[in-house]
Amino acid sequence: xxxxxLVIPGEFxxxxxxxTGGKGTFERNGDVYSSITGKVSFxxxxxxxxxxxxTSSPPVPTHGDEIIGKIRSIKDQIALVNIDMxxxxxKREPAVSEVGAIHVSNVSEDYIDNVGDEFNKGDIVKAKVIxxxxxxxxxxxxxxQLGVVSARCTKCGSxxxxxxxxxxxxxxxxxxxxxxxxxxGKGV
Numbered sequence: 001x002x003x004x005x006l007v008i009p010g011e012f013x014x015x016x017x018x019x020t021g022g023k024g025t026f027e028r029n030g031d032v033y034s035s036i037t038g039k040v041s042f043x044x045x046x047x048x049x050x051x052x053x054x055t056s057s058p059p060v061p062t063h064g065d066e067i068i069g070k071i072r073s074i075k076d077q078i079a080l081v082n083i084d085m086x087x088x089x090x091k092r093e094p095a096v097s098e099v100g101a102i103h104v105s106n107v108s109e110d111y112i113d114n115v116g117d118e119f120n121k122g123d124i125v126k127a128k129v130i131x132x133x134x135x136x137x138x139x140x141x142x143x144x145q146l147g148v149v150s151a152r153c154t155k156c157g158s159x160x161x162x163x164x165x166x167x168x169x170x171x172x173x174x175x176x177x178x179x180x181x182x183x184x185g186k187g188v
Contacts, residue, residue, distance in 0.1 A: 004041070006054070007034040013049050024051030059089040061098055061129045061137055068149070069100065071123045077104045079115045081125060081139060098137060102127060106140035107179050118179035124150040126181050147181035161185070 007013065011034045013025060019042070021032040034040075038051040061067055066087035072080045083098040102125075104115050112118055118141075119125065126149050131138035141147045151160045153169035153176070160167035160176060162184045167176045 004039050006038070007040055007051060008037050009034055013040065013051075019047055019049040022048045022050035024053065025049060058092050059086045059094055061086060061094060061100070062132050063129055065129045066126060066146070067100065067129065067139070068124065068126055071119050071121050071125060072099065074116045074119060074121060076114050076116070078102065079107075079119045081127060083137070087126065100127065100129070100137040100139040102139045102141060106130065106138070106142055109142055112179075117177065119148065120151065120154060120176075120178070122152060123148045123178065126183060141179050141181075144182045147179040147184075149181045149183050150185070151176070151178055 013019065013032045013034055016027055016030050016032055019032055021027050024034060024036045024038055025032050026035045032049060034051045036051055036053050037055060038053040041050050041052055061083055067083045068085045068087060069081040069083045072082045079102045081100045081102060083094055083100050086094065102115065104112050107115060107118050125141065126146050127139035127141050128143065128146055129137055130140045151167055152158065153160055153172060153174050155174045156169060156172040158169050158171040160169055162180060165180065167178055167180065
């Protein structure tokens with residue numbers, strides 16, 4: 001066995017008689033295998049073999065994470081968001097194609113009657129994960145830096161610009177309301 005050898009998932013590392021499998025390994029029928037792509041390391045004192053990852057794992061949205069996503073659809077009480085990235089982890093896409101939900105009660109501190117008054121399909125939003133239970137990711141935009149960061153005009157499709165508390169289309173003059181992030185127009 002060579003220390004620092006690069007291995008891939010499922011690659012044989014040794015027998016459980018020789019080594020105890022550590023992180024990045026699994027055992028099957030008395031043999032130790034790599035469970036990740038990485039470099040092998042061996043601790044002589046404990047006779048433990050481990051695999052240290054050479055790539056970072058795709059991020060998984062959890063409570064408190066800020067995400068960037070695109071509004072996929074709007075119902076009266078809920079906006080569904082395709083989660084495209086986690087803020088701070090821009091180099092890796094999320095582990096799986098995740099969809100989050102912004103309930104009307106989590107849009108703003110102000111009373112909102114209809115989610116469609118604050119978001120439109122296709123808007124790019126920054127939101128925070130508030131619940132990440134299996135099969136459900138609930139989001140909020142109830143902070144100044146959260147909300148729409150980029151939007152297009154519903155009349156002509158041009159990019160909207162922020163003017164005060166409204167969004168204005170420079171091409172057709174249309175004015176629109178959104179739950180605007182303090183980061184609107186600053187890029188991701």
